[in-house]
Amino acid sequence: MPDNVKFADLDVGATIPAFSKGPITRTQLALFAGASGDHNPIHLDDEEARAGGLPGVIVHGMLMMAVLGQMLTAWVPQSRIRKFSNRFASMAVPGDTINCAGKVVGKRQENGENLVDLEIKAENQKGKILLSGAATVAVD
């Protein structure tokens, strides 16, 4: 990822490059189960998910967060992310697309670093909020 985002170029209210991933497939859920070791059947087996009161399998919340986080790592290197915080608003299901956006809400200096505070969100293809959150990145 290019490391060329400059503090001086970011104004409060500026948007960062949007990021989208989808539609999310059951294969991705299976790969995520393998990667994370989270084999909870509510992400893999419709019958088990229904037995748990869900309409069918749901996307791992942490996979939704991973997509939202990729909006940041597609913009600045991972090593520049200082904080990443999310509220879980809604669940996503296979077939959903995760659309991510972020904007600058603050700029400050701390411990010799130039910090940019962002308001971030992930929505599905219908505009339903999945995650609403905040992130802080350090830039030159």
Place this chain on the structure above:
Amino acid sequence: MPDNVKFADLDVGATIPAFSKGPITRTQLALFAGASGDHNPIHLDDEEARAGGLPGVIVHGMLMMAVLGQMLTAWVPQSRIRKFSNRFASMAVPGDTINCAGKVVGKRQENGENLVDLEIKAENQKGKILLSGAATVAVD
């Protein structure tokens, strides 16, 4: 995951069940790349990682967060997690084990829900902090 955590049973200072995963393998990083669509070579290719100034491939920060999040979903259902927030402290590399812990730091009621605020952290096998964060869960 059993949905039997009770608000009345949780006191400030109480620890939640610890959770550990590892050692993290390169296979997990490859699976995570497939699941998330994050094919950044710094997680997959030592030469590319070194060209980027790293000692070798590093674990996706979002995979570390996924492991820390599993501490929560092994304790309460995913649908009960309201907020999950982390500061990135250090990078992890293949071979590292991710040890997670959490404790209750607050209890409150909001919008008719019983909310429990937690302080959470992930460390590697040497006790080096990888993530320090906070989470809020809603319990009966």
